[in-house]
Amino acid sequence: MKKKHFFARFIKCMGTVFTLLMVLQCTPKLQAQNVDNFGNISGLVVSSDGKSVSNIEIELSQNNKKIIADTTSKFVFRHIPYGNYKLTIKGLGIKSQSKTIELSAEQLDLTTIYLDETAAQLEDVIVYTQSHRNNKNTFDVARMPLSNLENSQVYNVVPKELLTEQIVTTQEGALQNVPGLANIATLGGGGGSMVGFLMRGFNNGSTILRDGISSGYVSLMDMSNVEKLEAIKGPSSTLFGGGIASSYGGVINMVTKQPFEYQKGEITYTTGSYNLSRTTVDFNTPLNQNKTALFRITGAYDNRYTFQQNVKQNTVAFSPNLRLKVNDRLTLDFNLNYYQTHRPILLMGLGNRLTINNVTELNLDPKMSYYNGDLRSNQQTVTAFAKADYKLSDKWTSHTIFSTANSNNNSPYIFLTFTAKDSLARRVYDVPVSTLNTQEFQQNFNGDFNIGKLRNRMLIGLDYFRTYAYSERGNIIMDTVYTQVLPTAVPILNGDKANAKAATTTYSTTQATNNIYSAYVSDVLNLTDNLLVMGSIRIDRYNSVGNYMQTAYSPKFGLVYEILPNHISLFGNYQNGFQNVSGTDSLGNSFKPQKANQLEGGAKFDLADHRFNATVSYYHINVKDIVRTPANSLYGVQDGNIRSQGVELDINANPIDGLFITAGYAYNDIKIVKATANQGKRPYGTPANVGNLWMSYKFKEGIFHNLGIGVGANGASKSFTNDANTITLNGYIVAAASLFYDTQSFRLSAKVDNLANKKYFMYNSYLTAQQPRTITASIAYKF
Numbered sequence: 001m002k003k004k005h006f007f008a009r010f011i012k013c014m015g016t017v018f019t020l021l022m023v024l025q026c027t028p029k030l031q032a033q034n035v036d037n038f039g040n041i042s043g044l045v046v047s048s049d050g051k052s053v054s055n056i057e058i059e060l061s062q063n064n065k066k067i068i069a070d071t072t073s074k075f076v077f078r079h080i081p082y083g084n085y086k087l088t089i090k091g092l093g094i095k096s097q098s099k100t101i102e103l104s105a106e107q108l109d110l111t112t113i114y115l116d117e118t119a120a121q122l123e124d125v126i127v128y129t130q131s132h133r134n135n136k137n138t139f140d141v142a143r144m145p146l147s148n149l150e151n152s153q154v155y156n157v158v159p160k161e162l163l164t165e166q167i168v169t170t171q172e173g174a175l176q177n178v179p180g181l182a183n184i185a186t187l188g189g190g191g192g193s194m195v196g197f198l199m200r201g202f203n204n205g206s207t208i209l210r211d212g213i214s215s216g217y218v219s220l221m222d223m224s225n226v227e228k229l230e231a232i233k234g235p236s237s238t239l240f241g242g243g244i245a246s247s248y249g250g251v252i253n254m255v256t257k258q259p260f261e262y263q264k265g266e267i268t269y270t271t272g273s274y275n276l277s278r279t280t281v282d283f284n285t286p287l288n289q290n291k292t293a294l295f296r297i298t299g300a301y302d303n304r305y306t307f308q309q310n311v312k313q314n315t316v317a318f319s320p321n322l323r324l325k326v327n328d329r330l331t332l333d334f335n336l337n338y339y340q341t342h343r344p345i346l347l348m349g350l351g352n353r354l355t356i357n358n359v360t361e362l363n364l365d366p367k368m369s370y371y372n373g374d375l376r377s378n379q380q381t382v383t384a385f386a387k388a389d390y391k392l393s394d395k396w397t398s399h400t401i402f403s404t405a406n407s408n409n410n411s412p413y414i415f416l417t418f419t420a421k422d423s424l425a426r427r428v429y430d431v432p433v434s435t436l437n438t439q440e441f442q443q444n445f446n447g448d449f450n451i452g453k454l455r456n457r458m459l460i461g462l463d464y465f466r467t468y469a470y471s472e473r474g475n476i477i478m479d480t481v482y483t484q485v486l487p488t489a490v491p492i493l494n495g496d497k498a499n500a501k502a503a504t505t506t507y508s509t510t511q512a513t514n515n516i517y518s519a520y521v522s523d524v525l526n527l528t529d530n531l532l533v534m535g536s537i538r539i540d541r542y543n544s545v546g547n548y549m550q551t552a553y554s555p556k557f558g559l560v561y562e563i564l565p566n567h568i569s570l571f572g573n574y575q576n577g578f579q580n581v582s583g584t585d586s587l588g589n590s591f592k593p594q595k596a597n598q599l600e601g602g603a604k605f606d607l608a609d610h611r612f613n614a615t616v617s618y619y620h621i622n623v624k625d626i627v628r629t630p631a632n633s634l635y636g637v638q639d640g641n642i643r644s645q646g647v648e649l650d651i652n653a654n655p656i657d658g659l660f661i662t663a664g665y666a667y668n669d670i671k672i673v674k675a676t677a678n679q680g681k682r683p684y685g686t687p688a689n690v691g692n693l694w695m696s697y698k699f700k701e702g703i704f705h706n707l708g709i710g711v712g713a714n715g716a717s718k719s720f721t722n723d724a725n726t727i728t729l730n731g732y733i734v735a736a737a738s739l740f741y742d743t744q745s746f747r748l749s750a751k752v753d754n755l756a757n758k759k760y761f762m763y764n765s766y767l768t769a770q771q772p773r774t775i776t777a778s779i780a781y782k783f
Contacts, residue, residue: 016350041060044110044112128600141237145457148615152559154602177694179648182198182199191435196683198249200234201686227258236250239536259295295320302316308769310492319336320335328696330390339382349417358729359727374494383403386401387399400444411431413429415427438465439466443462446458450622454525458523463518464517466513474508517540532558532559536556538554558571570603571602600619618645626641646668670683672723678724691714706742706743748780752773754773
């Protein structure tokens, strides 16, 4: 019955898609000329002074039929019938150019095409064009060259222009722009710390990807080296594995800043409430005259108090990047990322015996910390990254990637647990030594070739991923304090008190090594110019050294039909996720991997010369094989089940020049279907409704030229702090506004967050107080 129910959901998601496909396939349409000869057209577009350009539109047309490619300097049209064509180059801020070309051979390489504008003239325009700001085309999501409209998976992109307008300095601030993300907070674990959140009702993994690969284990990242953020929705184990990065709700990928071919730099100073003092540097330069060696370095020093009493944190980060263009076929990239932070890690819990109905009954003062600022963790992460891109032929490329990250941490986790609404038990979970190491080696082969007359794009990949964790830890029980008194009456927990008790505390050591060996294949076939099908599979061998081994398979299928080519597509997908599970049942049989299966259908739009793009979808995720322990039993059984379904909407619009709108909404209906307890309830921390909005306008002329204003809001409906749904966490809506003046040589900006000074909390395993009204100001010098 469950399988029938599950596939009924599939019919519900995909029925509309298939119906429209059948109708549209029977509708007359433009056909390519009936010839047997096909070829490729490639070329290079540069500025008038010979520099690379980005986000231009190349249009190839014949007899009112058009093929459009959003691209950077290099472009290629594949599988084009022989004949005469008109090639047009256009874009906002660019004088259009057209030329007639003839394709009569398998490969037509055009001479370099020069624009009328210099790179400097284009820079001010390109930064604020919609095609650049909301260009969602990315290689990392599918690990192959698929445009957003061609990709059956839903993903969101948060561009650097939006992050700059909002003066974003933390990962938490950036993630607020992703539709559907809820209860974003910094959490601890393994001696480190990370940003936690819920997506489609599920907690994220223990790491955030960096350029599509592991960035370390339970570690943070500074935003000074981030170009944009990609939120890849739904179970994604087929390409990203079932390890520490993958979640049933999706994966976050931070795309870092890469070197380019001309010299440019920026120094930014940011200050504001609670003694914020932050300096960032970004400098890029070619290292030789022919620009085959490129170098870029970013860095940040961040020192601030938080809004909570006596709490301070500081961060140092820098990241040098080197790109070597060895020849026309081989490009090498090397990157080092250093990150060190001193900050407290507060984990405020609600005890099982707490008898309240709403978090407001605790009468918490968000500014009250209950501990001294000397109880800070010291976390250091060094990540090294190397990549080799090699063109094997006109149809095949090789991408070889190696990444290693090592974290050394000294973390006194501060646990504050409410045992009653006026009683707070305090302890320090001390992790004086923590070493966390990850290594990943990945080899991908990408093919773009024809099977007969059908275009076929293929990915063949191998991946080795290793994690090692060692820690020493002790649980230091401190005291219980009463919260319903004046703040001055509450004794402050400090490092001296914790150290005194640590001397009589027993410490233990833990050590674990995991190896994951994976292979995967993904294929996208154009059955027609407008109809694409995807099929993918992954095999994953997990080895927890000295513990257990497990094999998992992860399939993925997708269907896309572009009802209006390059503008509107309908899509459907089946996606799979898994997590390895240890242990045995009462008969001694090893548990199998836990699985999540998603069915999703929707539509994607890219209209009005890229001034409007949107994605709307309905998804249904079924998680099965969850281990639960029945009442009065000592053994687990693997029949637990959770169901999550909902609707997501992502909109990016540029209705008039200078005005940009980013909006997102997500409705999530999640339920514990089968468990030992709490069946029919919502899992903790999962609001049904989450929304985000940001609007900005920059004057393009007149006395206010270069002046801009922005306004936005984030909100979520109520959720619960436990799976029994007995304690409610109220929803919230908070607003923000910004003012900026941005020119080619400098930028001045200011922002106010939480305009109404609203008191609110988030809950993601632990209760986290959110910032009150905060003012931030920034000045940047560009050169």
